[in-house]
Amino acid sequence: MSKLELRNISKSYVRDKKTFSVLDDITISVGEGEFVxxxxxxxxxxxTMFRLxxxxxxxxRGQVLIGGRDVTGVRGLISYMPQQASLFPWMTVRDNIVSALEIAGAARGEARASAEDWLRRIELDSVAGEYPHVLSGGMQQRISFLRALLMPRDVMCLDEPFAALDALTRTEMQRWLLKLWEDQRRSVLFVTHSIEEALTLSDRIYVLSPAPARVLREITVPFERPRRADVWTLPAFTALKRDILALLGEGDGDSDAI
Ligand SMILES: Nc1ncnc2c1ncn2[C@@H]1O[C@H](COP(=O)(O)OP(=O)(O)OP(=O)(O)O)[C@@H](O)[C@H]1O
Ligand SMILES: [Mg+2]
Structure with missing residues (x-):
């Protein structure tokens, strides 16, 4: 059974008295421990899909199902990470993590001990006492991701979490996320504009058309786990990248941006 399923979802908005169709009969799923x-x-x-x-x-029209249960319109069931890091600016790095653990149900003492452990694991123990604004964008996103990871929800939804980072930091973050995710195996629905990022991280990819969005293709990513850091050098990677670019109407160009 899928952890998350969107079944025949359609959505339109009314703007200036005109109706704009945004999603047109979208059906997608995320399996247990799958990265989609x-x-x-x-x-x-x-x-819009994430808001639904x-x-x-x-x-x-259509339904949202979590664990096979119809939860259309029900809030609070997923953990969510937006494009910009969403940390509490008045709390130190440590307390941002402690508060996530407390929201997730840990008692304070237990949360404190566990936060120290996590800080070491994500290699941010040296900045535990700092406030978020003094950290780099990549560091902030690591903590933001950890907060989402610690929420005891069936599905994590990540909306372009690395879009604001420079190319080098972004590659570093992808490796970091891969390592942590391959260890934790949560069910993830991820959004990106980068084809390489999608191929590096995912088990499956849905390629969408321009609005009103339909699923153009569902691609199973064949690379084994744990994924090699140089997966992008494989001929199959290049071939899939070319396929996705063609689907998105970019021809054979080498631009990764869409
Ligand atoms: N509340 C709303 N009222 C009217 N139109 C909306 C509303 N929310 C979204 N839209 C429109 O729906 C369309 C899809 O928006 P959405 O933010 O879901 O796109 P997206 O795929 O996430 O884009 P991006 O990749 O740029 O983040 C856009 O044309 C947007 O203007
Ligand atoms: Mg968006």
């Missing part, structure tokens, strides 16, 4: 990525043009409704999954909005 949505890739599609800007404005194709990816963030989070129950913040309701679809015109």
């Amino acid at each position: 990525t949505l890739i599609g043009p800007s404005g194709s409704g990816k963030s 999954i989070g129950g913040v909005e309701t679809p015109d």
Whole structure:
């Protein structure tokens, strides 16, 4: 059974008295411990899907299921990480993690001990007493990701978490995320504009059309886990990248941005 399923979801918005269809009969799923990525043009409704999954909005048609249960319009069932790090600016790095553990149900003493452990694991113990604004973007995103990871929810939804980072930091973050995720194996729905990022991280990829978004293709990523750091050098990687670029209407160009 899928952890998360969107079944025949359609959604439109009314703007200036005109109706804009954003999602057109979308069906996708995320299995237990599976890393699934949505890739599609800007404005194709990816963030809208997250709002529907989070129950913040309701679809015109179709259902959202978590663990096989219809949860359309129900809030609070997923953990979510937005593009910009969402940390409490008035709390130190340590307390940001402690508070996530407490929200997740840990008692204070237990949360404190566990936070120290996590800080070492994500290699941020040296900045535990700092406030988020003095950290680099990559460090902030690590803590933000950890906070999402610690939420005891069935599904993690990550909306372009690395989009604001420079290319080098982004590659570092991908490796970091891969290592942590391959260890923890949570069910993830991830959004990115980067084809390479999608191929590096995912088990499956849904390629979406421009709005109104439809699923153009579902791709099973064949590379073994744990994934090699140089997976991008494999001929199959290049071939899949070319396929996805073609689906997105970019021809054989070598641009990774869509
Ligand atoms: N509340 C709303 N009212 C009206 N239109 C909306 C609303 N929310 C989203 N839209 C429209 O729906 C479309 C899809 O938006 P969405 O943010 O889901 O796209 P996206 O795929 O996440 O894009 P990006 O890749 O740029 O983040 C856009 O045209 C947007 O203007
Ligand atoms: Mg978006």
